[in-house]
Amino acid sequence: MSFDTLARRGVKVLQRAPCVLVDPNLKLVFQHRAGYSTLQPMAPGQLPKYKPFLPQVHGVLYLVNKEDMRKLQKREGGYNLTEVEVETYDGWRAKAQTFVSSSLALLHGEVTPTEKYMRVLREGAADNYLDPLYQAWLSSIDTVPSAGLPPAYFDTPAKYIAYCFLCIVGLVVVGFFSQQ
8 A cells, every 4th residue: 555545544654664575475466356456375386367576575564553554444345454474675574464355355366457556556666665676567567447347356255245135135025025
């Protein structure tokens, strides 16, 4: 998430540092509802759709207060907080929390991210001085227009649960009125 996005959401960043995920088996994939990214564990040798130029996922370690973290949790629908270990570019290791897709918001496979989303990722990477090779990888990823996404971008388990819920409600309503 970019520093500007956090500021627009009313989140005050107390400190920030570029970092990498310590676990080399966690990969950034575009498999969250609407083409957003998430982290997925992958077996050694297994690669995501967009093969990274570097072996580890890069990002930014932000220090925020608890109230601001709650604000972020409310805004990040379909994600769960997950603890990961990161190492800053200057060698400091820390436990951090990151947003990872819940199983209900996970698509069946990776999709091409939207132009708008990739612009935010690229700007955040540049603003936080992430490794130039990582930025080049982000720039190499194809995008699709942000408007008019096909149904595959919303084909998550949550969609089917919602459909089932609506069917059950419909049956209850029909049953209620047929008894009148």
